[in-house]
Amino acid sequence: DAGVIQSPRHEVTEMGQEVTLRCKPISGHDYLFWYRQTMMRGLELLIYFNNNVPIDDSGMPEDRFSAKMPNASFSTLKIQPSEPRDSAVYFCASSYHFGDRGRTEAFFGQGTRLTVV
Amino acid sequence: AQSVTQLDSQVPVFEEAPVELRCNYSSSVSVYLFWYVQYPNQGLQLLLKYLSGSTLVKGINGFEAEFNKSQTSFHLRKPSVHISDTAEYFCAVSKKGAQKLVFGQGTRLTINP
Numbered sequence: 001d002a003g004v005i006q007s008p009r010h011e012v013t014e015m016g017q018e019v020t021l022r023c024k025p026i027s028g029h030d031y032l033f034w035y036r037q038t039m040m041r042g043l044e045l046l047i048y049f050n051n052n053v054p055i056d057d058s059g060m061p062e063d064r065f066s067a068k069m070p071n072a073s074f075s076t077l078k079i080q081p082s083e084p085r086d087s088a089v090y091f092c093a094s095s096y097h098f099g100d101r102g103r104t105e106a107f108f109g110q111g112t113r114l115t116v117v
Numbered sequence: 118a119q120s121v122t123q124l125d126s127q128v129p130v131f132e133e134a135p136v137e138l139r140c141n142y143s144s145s146v147s148v149y150l151f152w153y154v155q156y157p158n159q160g161l162q163l164l165l166k167y168l169s170g171s172t173l174v175k176g177i178n179g180f181e182a183e184f185n186k187s188q189t190s191f192h193l194r195k196p197s198v199h200i201s202d203t204a205e206y207f208c209a210v211s212k213k214g215a216q217k218l219v220f221g222q223g224t225r226l227t228i229n230p
Binding site: 043 | 140153158217221
């Protein structure tokens with residue numbers, strides 16, 4: 001498997017524009033996570049899905065942020081409108097839960113570096 | 118809720134010296150513990166994990182960590198570091214049976230020749 005694939009790797013956009021980040025999880029994984037990494041706040045969990053259903057979005061900073069998972073192989077994180085303080089590296093990760101028998105660790109993508117000017 | 122404290126933001130060491138990166142966690146329930154490594158401009162890669170069983174866990178690249186329940190610690194060690202170990206290291210915790218990971222702030226390990 002190619003691992004978790006994120007696109008684009010880099011995104012530069014102007015304040016006020018809509019930004020869409022994309023993620024393809026590892027095939028067969030049933031959990032998908034979106035994280036944001038900044039110098040000030042470190043790694044923060046924004047939202048995660050189980051079997052394409054959002055389970056916990058308490059980390060989503062504001063209504064400007066939204067995430068969808070229309071199927072098991074694709075997820076998007078959208079920021080509309082974007083602001084300079086949204087500049088960060090956004091990571092997608094996926095994992096598989098074996099139920100009572102345990103779980104895999106979270107496998108991370110390479111990240112999308114977002115710069116809002 | 119769980120939380121993680123990595124006591125050192127930066128650790129400089131000389132090549133071939135031993136290193137310990139400290140991690141303490143807080144939780145009222147049983148936990149899983151993880152160490153991830155992030156090389157420059159890369160995603161996070163798992164070094165090792167503690168789910169249950171032996172408290173001494175061995176991972177990739179010669180790293181190991183020991184789970185100490187009484188001290189709520191999960192320190193990462195390597196007996197002899199290499200230049201290629203230069204990276205940022207993250208300790209993470211999740212509630213047992215849960216998927217949500219909480220990360221520490223990271224420790225930047227710099228290896229000097």
